Amino acid sequence: MTTKLTVTRPGALTTIQDAGRQGHAHLGVPRSGALDAPAMRLANRLAGNPEGAAVLETTLTGCALRPDHPVTVVVGGAPCPVTVNGRPAPWGTPVRVPAGAVLDAGTATAGLRSYLAVAGGIAVEATLGSRATDLLSGLGPAPLATGTVLPVGPAPHSPALPAAAPWPAPPAELVLPVRLGPRTDWFTGAGLRTFLSATFTVSPHSNRIGLRTEGPSLKWKVETELPSEGMVLGAVQVPPDGRPVVFLHDHPTTGGYPVIAVVAEEALAAAAQAVPGTPVRFTTGR
Amino acid sequence: MVVRPAGRHALLVELPDGERAGALHAELLRRRAAGTLPPVAEIVPGARTVLLDGVPDPEPLARQLADWDVPLTPPADGDVVTIPVVYDGPDLADVAALWGVAEDEVAALHSSYTYRVAFCGFAPGFGYLTGLPEHLHVPRRATPRTRVPAGAVALAGPYSAVYPRSTPGGWQIIGTMPDPTPLWDPAKERAALLTPGTLVRYLPLSRGSAPDPAPQSPEGLEGNGGTP
Numbered sequence: 001m002t003t004k005l006t007v008t009r010p011g012a013l014t015t016i017q018d019a020g021r022q023g024h025a026h027l028g029v030p031r032s033g034a035l036d037a038p039a040m041r042l043a044n045r046l047a048g049n050p051e052g053a054a055v056l057e058t059t060l061t062g063c064a065l066r067p068d069h070p071v072t073v074v075v076g077g078a079p080c081p082v083t084v085n086g087r088p089a090p091w092g093t094p095v096r097v098p099a100g101a102v103l104d105a106g107t108a109t110a111g112l113r114s115y116l117a118v119a120g121g122i123a124v125e126a127t128l129g130s131r132a133t134d135l136l137s138g139l140g141p142a143p144l145a146t147g148t149v150l151p152v153g154p155a156p157h158s159p160a161l162p163a164a165a166p167w168p169a170p171p172a173e174l175v176l177p178v179r180l181g182p183r184t185d186w187f188t189g190a191g192l193r194t195f196l197s198a199t200f201t202v203s204p205h206s207n208r209i210g211l212r213t214e215g216p217s218l219k220w221k222v223e224t225e226l227p228s229e230g231m232v233l234g235a236v237q238v239p240p241d242g243r244p245v246v247f248l249h250d251h252p253t254t255g256g257y258p259v260i261a262v263v264a265e266e267a268l269a270a271a272a273q274a275v276p277g278t279p280v281r282f283t284t285g286r
Numbered sequence: 287m288v289v290r291p292a293g294r295h296a297l298l299v300e301l302p303d304g305e306r307a308g309a310l311h312a313e314l315l316r317r318r319a320a321g322t323l324p325p326v327a328e329i330v331p332g333a334r335t336v337l338l339d340g341v342p343d344p345e346p347l348a349r350q351l352a353d354w355d356v357p358l359t360p361p362a363d364g365d366v367v368t369i370p371v372v373y374d375g376p377d378l379a380d381v382a383a384l385w386g387v388a389e390d391e392v393a394a395l396h397s398s399y400t401y402r403v404a405f406c407g408f409a410p411g412f413g414y415l416t417g418l419p420e421h422l423h424v425p426r427r428a429t430p431r432t433r434v435p436a437g438a439v440a441l442a443g444p445y446s447a448v449y450p451r452s453t454p455g456g457w458q459i460i461g462t463m464p465d466p467t468p469l470w471d472p473a474k475e476r477a478a479l480l481t482p483g484t485l486v487r488y489l490p491l492s493r494g495s496a497p498d499p500a501p502q503s504p505e506g507l508e509g510n511g512g513t514p
Contacts, residue, residue, distance in 0.1 A: 027406050
């Protein structure tokens with residue numbers, strides 16, 4: 001007997017995510033996986049799952065599901081109103097959803113991406129060791145649509161944890177610690193100073209591939225082409241328009257624009273929750 | 287060799303050219319197979335770089351790399367993957383003009399070289415193949431196509447490639463691989479047919495023929511064979 005969830009409201013963009021697929025970058029396969037990885041792990045722990053079990057990642061407007069058997073669900077990450085059959089239910093802690101009832105995770109009241117961990121995990125088939133949806137290359141399951149049916153894995157042995165856990169608040173200002181390189185020498189001194197002193201804002205064109213910024217333009221020293229080279233998670237790539245893009249989990253594995261610096265991985269969870277318009281600063285200081 | 291930091295857990299090693307980058311990539315794989323390379327999650331070659339990502343402690347490795355003696359062996363003894371091609375692409379005439387040959391000579395010329403997968407990117411299983419001599423390099427199309435079909439065999443700059451799936455693209459399309467499915471199949475142990483370092487020959491098929499469309503696996507043809 002497999003429990004199934006039917007999607008009754010997919011929201012703006014809801015994908016299945018886990019710890020992602022590593023070890024295939026040399027074949028052109030992005031790593032993918034939850035953008036706010038600590039939120040995914042905490043939601044899974046509270047649901048009694050292994051930390052890397054597959055969860056749902058929503059974008060701003062949440063989603064709604066109807067299970068055909070009773071399930072335990074934790075809604076975490078970006079705070080949002082949670083209801084079961086229209087009745088308020090707690091956010092950030094396990095909720096029991098009866099068979100046939102609708103669990104709705106509403107529009108985020110802060111931040112951008114909520115995570116729904118279902119006890120047992122989302123049990124869709126894995127591709128290259130991961131169940132994650134990869135929006136750049138199309139690997140993994142398609143984003144949820146109304147009527148999508150998702151299998152749930154066997155209930156975990158460890159019980160769901162009712163204890164309240166500390167969820168970090170989404171950032172009012174995004175301060176991203178960077179290490180300069182590998183292509184800092186492509187930029188003028190003025191461009192580098194601007195990068196480390198100016199305030200940018202999060203562009204509405206940001207997505208799972210990259211956090212795009214608006215604000216000052218960083219000038220290249222040279223107007224030549226950079227031969228394609230490998231790109232890391234958190235790379236701050238500067239295309240010819242001079243506006244830095246921070247590479248998130250669905251980023252291309254190689255690229256031909258210079259990377260001025262790399263954001264520390266632990267700062268990317270906050271980047272995943274920064275709504276468009278949020279001020280962004282890059283800093284080398286600690 | 288210049289070793290550049292790429293964040294706290296990655297090194298971007300830059301070589302003077304693609305040949306040396308390929309040699310370093312091969313050396314890294316040899317050392318990893320021999321168990322003498324420190325833990326590295328990803329080894330990603332580029333046009334003239336190799337990225338080492340997911341290195342817990344990159345500093346000692348960065349210092350070591352500078353002292354490595356990397357042999358620049360010609361890639362002559364490896365297995366060769368054969369890609370069957372019907373030379374019927376929409377840019378065949380343009381490429382023939384750029385090469386200064388007749389349209390029906392493009393197939394023989396393009397298939398007369400042995401190529402090497404320098405690196406992958408753009409899409410899973412999309413390999414950038416080097417091996418075309420410099421006088422046959424062609425520019426990208428001025429206007430990219432919104433849809434290049436899966437199996438398209440195309441050229442741009444120093445590279446040749448086969449599109450594993452339909453995507454937008456700006457390369458000059460000279461032909462078609464009749465059955466492109468082996469290029470990328472994540473259900474298989476070898477998900478990508480064209481992995482970095484793989485040697486490749488193109489096998490011209492006559493137009494409208496009903497050929498054996500299956501590409502031959504590495505254990506197939508010998509390298510350095512004559513034009514089929």
